[in-house]
Amino acid sequence: MKIKGTAKGLLGTITMPGDKSISHRAVILGALAEGRTEISGFLRAGDCLNTLKNFKMMGLDYEEKKDRLIIKGKGLAGLQKPGKALDVGNSGTAFRLMTGVLAGQKFITKLTGDASIQKRPMQRVVEPLRKMGGRFSGESAPLIIFPGKLKGLSYESPVASAQVKSSLLLAGLYASGVTSVTEKILSRDHTERMFKLFGVKLKTDLLASGKYKVSLPAGQHKLRGGVKITVPGDLSSAAFFIVAALLVPGSKLTVKNVGVNPTRTGLLDILKKMGARLTLSNKKIVSGEPVADITAEHSALKGLEISGELTVRAIDELPVLAVAAALAKGRTVIKDAAELRVKESDRIKAVGEMLRAFAVPVEETADGLLITGNPGLRPEQNIKINTYYDHRIAMAAAVLALLNKKETTISDDKCIETSFPQFEETLRRVLK
Ligand code: S3P
Numbered sequence: 001m002k003i004k005g006t007a008k009g010l011l012g013t014i015t016m017p018g019d020k021s022i023s024h025r026a027v028i029l030g031a032l033a034e035g036r037t038e039i040s041g042f043l044r045a046g047d048c049l050n051t052l053k054n055f056k057m058m059g060l061d062y063e064e065k066k067d068r069l070i071i072k073g074k075g076l077a078g079l080q081k082p083g084k085a086l087d088v089g090n091s092g093t094a095f096r097l098m099t100g101v102l103a104g105q106k107f108i109t110k111l112t113g114d115a116s117i118q119k120r121p122m123q124r125v126v127e128p129l130r131k132m133g134g135r136f137s138g139e140s141a142p143l144i145i146f147p148g149k150l151k152g153l154s155y156e157s158p159v160a161s162a163q164v165k166s167s168l169l170l171a172g173l174y175a176s177g178v179t180s181v182t183e184k185i186l187s188r189d190h191t192e193r194m195f196k197l198f199g200v201k202l203k204t205d206l207l208a209s210g211k212y213k214v215s216l217p218a219g220q221h222k223l224r225g226g227v228k229i230t231v232p233g234d235l236s237s238a239a240f241f242i243v244a245a246l247l248v249p250g251s252k253l254t255v256k257n258v259g260v261n262p263t264r265t266g267l268l269d270i271l272k273k274m275g276a277r278l279t280l281s282n283k284k285i286v287s288g289e290p291v292a293d294i295t296a297e298h299s300a301l302k303g304l305e306i307s308g309e310l311t312v313r314a315i316d317e318l319p320v321l322a323v324a325a326a327l328a329k330g331r332t333v334i335k336d337a338a339e340l341r342v343k344e345s346d347r348i349k350a351v352g353e354m355l356r357a358f359a360v361p362v363e364e365t366a367d368g369l370l371i372t373g374n375p376g377l378r379p380e381q382n383i384k385i386n387t388y389y390d391h392r393i394a395m396a397a398a399v400l401a402l403l404n405k406k407e408t409t410i411s412d413d414k415c416i417e418t419s420f421p422q423f424e425e426t427l428r429r430v431l432k
Helices: 020-032 044-058 092-103 113-117 123-131 161-174 189-196 233-248 266-273 308-313 315-326 338-342 347-359 392-399 413-418 422-431
Strands: 002-004 013-016 036-040 061-065 069-073 110-112 144-145 154-155 179-183 203-206 213-217 227-230 251-261 278-285 289-297 329-332 363-366 368-373 383-385 405-408
Touching: 002 363, 002 392, 013 422, 020 036, 020 044, 020 069, 020 092, 020 161, 044 061, 044 368, 061 278, 069 368, 069 392, 092 123, 092 161, 113 154, 113 227, 113 413, 123 161, 123 405, 161 189, 161 213, 161 368, 189 227, 189 233, 213 315, 213 368, 233 266, 233 278, 233 289, 233 315, 233 392, 233 422, 266 278, 315 329, 315 368, 315 392, 338 347, 347 363, 347 368, 347 383, 347 392, 383 392, 392 405, 392 413, 392 422, 413 422
Parallel strands: 013 251, 036 227, 154 179, 383 405
Antiparallel strands: 002 405, 036 069, 061 069, 110 144, 179 213, 203 213, 251 289, 278 289, 329 368, 363 368
16 A cells, blocks of 8 residues: 555544454354344454354354344354364454364364464463363464363453453353453453343452452353344544544544444543544444444644553554554653564564654563654655554554655555455545
């Protein structure tokens, strides 16, 4: 993708493709349910389409009707041995959640993914799943998963990870006894919300220690059919448009029907603290998830310290928040974000390189970034950005490119298709 930052602003009203986390979960729970699940707004992008294909290889039947995906669930015991290895492509969420499901099957499977997946840490799910009785060939992709007889586990997760939590809760559906996961900071809770839609009872507790505990009581071995899910627009995709509108003078942009689950809205809280003019309207609950329209107007931003719970609630948006920080007055410190080192790419390194290409003073630390912003940043030179084949780096670079009057070339932008195939087209539509 090549971008010249000559726009007079981003204007209009847009919608986003469906939420990636929720789309994965809708297919997985739908496949395990007793009967039909109707999904509207399913994200038809690389990562989630791979999940659908993988379940099809295990016997899942589905139909696509306009905006709806109708899944004919197989029940918890109804999946079949796939004819070949299951491949999640670029998706860590799919890999880790499916590991939990596959650990409870009566057949052997091989689970793999692309070069990035083969480097990412999977022992964070393999280790607790082994404690539940799961049997695996190793600790990383490709992974062979052998049939196991699972029992419940009370697990204290060392990382605030929704993928770990969800993997164990999914395995818990196949286990005897109670399965519980405790975390210091509440990670995204889409699995818990969706379990409830499928009639699975969960107990969630805020402990005296301040930790969060979610428990799946014993004997929950059935997901009901007949569930209808409307997937909200993905806030992680909207983030690029929200930040672009804040940074480019003359902008006023509304993104409609975006998921604003509080475990995901660190981006909005951080931007508001930085001085962003953001308004949320039409708030409602859809399929158990809060949804709103978000309007962003060009704003003068100031630097901020981002750490702890704010970091966790904005983990996928930190690359584009670093772009906002580059144009903010003063210093921004991003801390407690070591997880960025093991995402689709090493995002601390990739963001550091991207900002340096735009002559933004930036320091990489073990768990974050120090960025010295400049509200007047307007480079006028041809710049080339290496995306490391990471969709969120590519889209964050496109936002920064809107401030460069000359041409910015973003390499390997095909990776954007994993989460947002219509990104460039949508961007060109709102640029005036
Ligand atoms: C996700 C959880 C997060 C997030 C990822 C999606 C999910 O990862 O970064 O993009 O859908 O559960 P971790 O669980 O590794 O924090």
